[in-house]
């Protein structure tokens with residue numbers, strides 16, 4: 136009876152209480168999504184030198200798209216990484232009151248302390264966990280068009296330079312019928328126009344955040 | 346339905362299993378394989394070129410680096426060595442590494458070729474022997490120095506720093522035509538300026554009648570231990586690798602150019618082929634790369650300008666080469682230290698930063714490619730040798746020197762245990778005075794070689810200096826695995842020059 140109660144409480148700490156992720160999230164479960172949102176806001180808090188927080192930059196949503204494309208064994212490794220950091224505080228508590236909670240349930244100061252613990256650990260493997268997690272979050276944060284625009288490094292619009300190969304290769308997943316380029320579309324690539332620093336942004340990076 | 350001369354077959358077109366016959370089958374369409382296929386086809390030979398990855402049309406080039414890496418690179422771009430953990434990227438696409446590389450073309454220096462000849466029993470790999478092949482490839486790809494108009498401030502500051510110190514520097518020669526200076530070679534050139542193999546050598550081969558099967562993963566060389574009869578494998582869906590059919594190609598000559606990580610695996614999976622020397626998969630070497638981020642008061646706008654436009658070859662004999670560098674912000678930032686507001690502040694400096702890198706000729710750091718029981722992905726073991734560590738420390742010091750000479754106010758190296766930021770050259774002295782451990786350096790290794798090395802002595806190498814396997818007369822290797830040692834400079838042009846020579850030999854033998 137008592138063991139059952141303990142198991143129920145433990146299960147509650149691990150599995151219950153995560154809000155559902157937005158409908159367009161396809162791969163991440165609600166727990167992973169909840170963890171990533173909390174971790175992203177710890178690594179990229181609101182305000183400061185770049186205005187967007189991890190949530191503003193939709194880090195969890197972007198990671199969902201990315202994780203859906205990586206090789207299956209890497210997807211498993213990434214998920215294990217998220218699980219590990221989310222639940223490590225159930226065994227090694229965060230400082231302060233109610234530190235024995237999963238990472239995403241901690242308050243902002245506790246999360247920061249936990250993240251510092253990983254980052255500055257004297258144990259190489261712990262630091263590696265932090266660096267791997269930060270790498271995932273940073274890749275997604277710096278994929279956000281608004282962040283790239285604010286940093287001034289968003290990709291510019293580039294006039295496509297069609298060449299002979301574009302008459303040979305259809306878009307991936309299609310047959311040659313899908314080739315839309317005609318010989319008259321080919322451009323003389325020997326005559327470049329150097330991209331100017333104030334060149335317009337690529338349309339995918341130009342739109343303000345919806 | 347058999348494939349016609351000059352046809353490129355893509356995944357959507359495979360209805361049945363494929364069986365083809367050719368004079369020569371080439372496995373892999375990277376710089377090595379594509380040059381062999383083009384040369385042979387243009388000499389009137391009947392060639393089938395096989396590539397596991399798909400061709401990337403302009404619509405398929407993804408600017409988002411995470412998604413781009415997942416699609417164009419093996420193991421989603423997250424492949425790493427064990428031992429010393431170092432990321433290493435190999436492409437899976439028509440064109441191989443040339444689709445995602447920076448198009449840097451440098452001839453191997455004289456002292457490297459001399460050493461190769463002297464130490465590996467080579468007699469026909471001198472400057473005079475290879476120069477005609479370098480030149481032929483160079484003419485075809487339009488290899489030329491990067492003009493000032495597309496250098497961008499990041500590369501020009503590198504030149505300025507070198508000039509101030511009296512270090513030699515030069516614009517990098519690249520295989521580009523009409524570069525716009527977009528700095529996005531890493532995710533594929535949307536301007537179609539970079540003459541990657543998919544838009545240069547492969548179309549030329551196709552024009553000359555070569556049949557190209559993409560999404561065709563070779564799994565085995567067929568034949569006996571002494572004679573190759575062809576290859577067979579699976580038709581695989583792009584990105585998922587789902588098997589959708591089988592193929593077999595019978596040929597009089599087989600050329601493996603699957604890259605220095607994949608070719609040894611193929612040989613091993615083909616019953617330990619061509620391995621009487623026991624050198625297949627061994628001797629794996631890299632040019633480990635390190636980088637600095639130099640902070641300037643001025644706006645550098647580092648994402649403008651040729652991805653890599655300026656270099657210094659002054660320190661090649663000391664074991665390192667220096668270059669300007671750009672990669673997507675997300676990729677560069679992965680190595681930025683800290684988190685929270687500190688990290689944000691560091692990232693916000695990016696527009697005022699120049700990123701420069703060094704590659705080390707670390708010949709003492711050796712590893713191996715091992716075969717996994719399942720699949721063709723290699724297991725990579727490699728260790729940065731303690732004796733090679735000072736090369737990287739010196740390289741970072743020299744880069745810091747150049748940065749301060751160019752007017753930088755700060756330099757970040759990412760080396761733990763030294764100040765996070767140097768504010769003067771005095772701060773950087775720690776790189777000269779301290780001894781470091783291999784694990785102190787965050788390196789990346791995209792130049793890889795030597796896993797099927799050439800050697801004049803058949804007991805000590807897999808191929809001869811023409812790329813012909815010592816043990817299997819009609820089997821050739823034409824990727825960077827044949828290098829006997831680090832080339833000390835970016836490997837692509839040397840790989841293509843050797844492949845060009847191998848193609849000539851095969852043509853004569855038919």
Ligand SMILES: Cc1cc2nc3c(=O)[nH]c(=O)nc-3n(C[C@H](O)[C@H](O)[C@H](O)COP(=O)(O)OP(=O)(O)OC[C@H]3O[C@@H](n4cnc5c(N)ncnc54)[C@H](O)[C@@H]3O)c2cc1C
Pocket residue numbers: 372373374375376377378395396397398434435436437438439440441442443445446447448449450451531561562563564602603604605607611721791792793823824825826834835836837838840
């Ligand atoms: C990001 C990056 C930047 C670089 N920058 C430069 C640079 O600027 N200059 C330079 O000199 N070098 C550069 N390099 C290195 C250079 O790209 C490689 O050295 C070069 O591509 C090696 O050519 P290769 O033909 O030996 O092999 P690869 O380019 O690796 O080509 C091998 C091909 O074989 C295919 N293949 C593998 N296995 C199979 C199989 N079983 N069946 C069918 N096909 C198969 C692969 O998909 C691939 O297309 C860079 C590399 C990277 C990753």
Ligand code: SF4
Pocket residue numbers: 448521523524525526527528529530531533534535536537538539650651652
């Ligand atoms: S710098 Fe830009 S335009 Fe020039 S070759 Fe690279 S991707 Fe193409």
